[in-house]
Amino acid sequence: xxxxxxxxxxxxxxxxxxxxxxxxxxxxxxxxxxxxxxxxxxxxxxxxxxxxxxxxxxxxxxxxxxxxxxxxxxxxxxxxxxxxxxxxxxxxxxxxxxxxxxxxxxxxxxxxxxxxxxxxxxxxxxxxxxxxxxxxxxxxxxxxxxxxxxxxxxxxxxxxxxxxxxxxxxxxxxxxxxxxxxxxxxxxxxxxxxxxxxxxxxxxxxxxxxxxxxxxxxxxxxxxxxxxxxxxxxxxxxxxxxxxxxxxxxxxxxxxxxxxxxxxxxxxxxxxxxxxxxxxxxxxxxxxxxxxxxxxxxxxxxxxxxxxxxxxxxxxxxxxxxxxxxxxxxxxxxxxxxxxxxxxxxxxxxxxxxxxxxxxxxxxxxxxxxx
Amino acid sequence: xxxxxxxxxxxxxxxxxxxxxxxxxxxxxxxxxxxxxxxxxxxxxxxxxxxxxxxxxxxxxxxxxxxxxxxxxxxxxxxxxxxxxxxxxxxxxxxxxxxxxxxxxxxxxxxxxxxxxxxxxxxxxxxxxxxxxxxxxxxxxxxxxxxxxxxxxxxxxxxxxxxxxxxxxxxxxxxxxxxxxxxxxxxxxxxxxxxxxxxxxxxxxxxxxxxxxxxxxxxxxxxxxxxxxxxxxxxxxxxxxxxxxxxxxxxxxxxxxxxxxxxxxxxxxxxxxxx
Numbered sequence: 001x002x003x004x005x006x007x008x009x010x011x012x013x014x015x016x017x018x019x020x021x022x023x024x025x026x027x028x029x030x031x032x033x034x035x036x037x038x039x040x041x042x043x044x045x046x047x048x049x050x051x052x053x054x055x056x057x058x059x060x061x062x063x064x065x066x067x068x069x070x071x072x073x074x075x076x077x078x079x080x081x082x083x084x085x086x087x088x089x090x091x092x093x094x095x096x097x098x099x100x101x102x103x104x105x106x107x108x109x110x111x112x113x114x115x116x117x118x119x120x121x122x123x124x125x126x127x128x129x130x131x132x133x134x135x136x137x138x139x140x141x142x143x144x145x146x147x148x149x150x151x152x153x154x155x156x157x158x159x160x161x162x163x164x165x166x167x168x169x170x171x172x173x174x175x176x177x178x179x180x181x182x183x184x185x186x187x188x189x190x191x192x193x194x195x196x197x198x199x200x201x202x203x204x205x206x207x208x209x210x211x212x213x214x215x216x217x218x219x220x221x222x223x224x225x226x227x228x229x230x231x232x233x234x235x236x237x238x239x240x241x242x243x244x245x246x247x248x249x250x251x252x253x254x255x256x257x258x259x260x261x262x263x264x265x266x267x268x269x270x271x272x273x274x275x276x277x278x279x280x281x282x283x284x285x286x287x288x289x290x291x292x293x294x295x296x297x298x299x300x301x302x303x304x305x306x307x308x309x310x311x312x313x314x315x316x317x318x319x320x321x322x323x324x325x326x327x328x329x330x331x332x333x334x335x336x337x338x339x340x341x342x343x344x345x346x347x348x349x350x351x352x353x354x355x356x357x358x359x360x361x362x363x364x365x366x367x368x369x370x371x
Numbered sequence: 372x373x374x375x376x377x378x379x380x381x382x383x384x385x386x387x388x389x390x391x392x393x394x395x396x397x398x399x400x401x402x403x404x405x406x407x408x409x410x411x412x413x414x415x416x417x418x419x420x421x422x423x424x425x426x427x428x429x430x431x432x433x434x435x436x437x438x439x440x441x442x443x444x445x446x447x448x449x450x451x452x453x454x455x456x457x458x459x460x461x462x463x464x465x466x467x468x469x470x471x472x473x474x475x476x477x478x479x480x481x482x483x484x485x486x487x488x489x490x491x492x493x494x495x496x497x498x499x500x501x502x503x504x505x506x507x508x509x510x511x512x513x514x515x516x517x518x519x520x521x522x523x524x525x526x527x528x529x530x531x532x533x534x535x536x537x538x539x540x541x542x543x544x545x546x547x548x549x550x551x552x553x554x555x556x557x558x559x560x561x562x563x564x565x566x567x568x569x570x571x572x573x574x575x576x577x578x579x580x581x582x583x584x585x586x587x588x589x590x591x592x593x594x595x596x597x598x599x600x601x602x603x604x605x606x607x608x609x610x611x612x613x614x615x616x617x618x619x620x621x622x623x624x625x626x627x628x629x630x631x632x633x634x635x636x637x638x639x640x641x642x643x644x645x646x
Contacts, residue, residue, distance in 0.1 A: 057545065059541050059544070059545075079541075079544055080544065080545055080547030081547075084545070086542075086545055088538040088541070089538070090536055090538050091538075092536060092538035092542040094542075094556075094557050095560075095561060096557065096560035097557075105543070105548075106545075106546040106547065109546050110547065
């Protein structure tokens, strides 16, 4: 168990044909992962998250920057000596060997006695529920079973750092949930500093103590799931975290009798600007307004809320998802209320003003209110 | 007609056709074995009814040095395959895994060795061999046989390496094994079907090679293909003896093919479809 520190990490792939210098796969990435913490690196595909993980593992050369595991700088240390366990995305089990030998493979490389190997495997196999599979070959296993073996193989070496590369991405929905819970439980039990790479925000939110959100090789935000959810640093994070995603709409600020409003273009919808934003806005300014679907309420007939038409109504069982047309854009809201609507119905919108976020239209950066 | 009857009919038609084909395909071998028992006098006058004799076998196996040609052929062909495997498997790995300048050109060049008719390159080779002093040596023949055996092994095995997920190698790297144990313990079992099939085919091609041993050796070292020529005398062709030579020459191929039949079909079809 150890702390992991990434300091100003860069990765640039050599490309002889195009002489562009700026295409960094990972760009100035710094992160500190404390002892025993579970950190998720989250981002869309191609954002450099797997590259980062592979640099930590030592499978990818570091262009610039430093990686520390514990107090040791590991830049020039061979992967096998970094004391890490890596669970590969495609399982990467050795097909000619059975499950037992797959798990034992690493221990045998260290010349550990067969008796000790047997002890360790019988200890770890039930933890990952692979004790019944030890004699079978990887070919016959299901995706979930392969991933369990893969993880067992990674943790048998008692790593200081456990790296999971999209461990659930090839599994079907049900299995994904089961294994997600099990990974969480496993982390509690072995309490090993763990990094998980994923593109699924739900996975990161539910598993990780802290989430690092990446885009185009750059770290966007690093914080607890609650922080990145409630207090996104920019438009990208706001739109990436949460299901259904946050509504992000371009609005214009207008002033009417000393009161500021968010004006939705090409519609009559107006929302009063909360007091806390008054110091950072001016009349006529265009901003991105972000509001989560659950923070938009349906007002009753007497409320002042703006009238809008329902475009799509989806009843999802425990909640209902409603899309309404506002100008050229759609706004999504969810409600736990037992209501039934149909296309064309008119409802009144009420937005929880204190739950709105403002972003710069150009840079996407958060415009923070001065409380 | 009900479904069951249909299925039975289909199966019997299929089997009849297959049996017919087997007869068609095996008939030359049957014919060859048949004439090994005929004397030269009966060669053209009889078909199935004649006075069987072992004279041809005695003549070929005991009174000529055919046996030594057979041994030479085994030495040259199997060593050629061994050399091809030892050099070709790492080459195939490099072609499958690494990116380097001119990779595809190199791969194609290797394949193109098989395009040129042997007769086209034999003259310069003959002169080079004379100059180098490797004419009519084991080394010389094994070397030239690489033209026949190497491209096939490289191309089949390359396809197999490409199918092996690179993560498996990285996992082994993380597990702390040196590259050669990874290769022997993990990769080799995975490419085995392809390697066995390609090696067997290479062996057969090398075994049957005629032009190279005819022109680049033939005095000290002789292969069965060249040795069979001797039964063409100036006055007559000893078909019976030639048939004995051919029959004996076929034995190693048939035995090998039967032994690794399982790998052969699976190995070649896998590589072909996925490669």
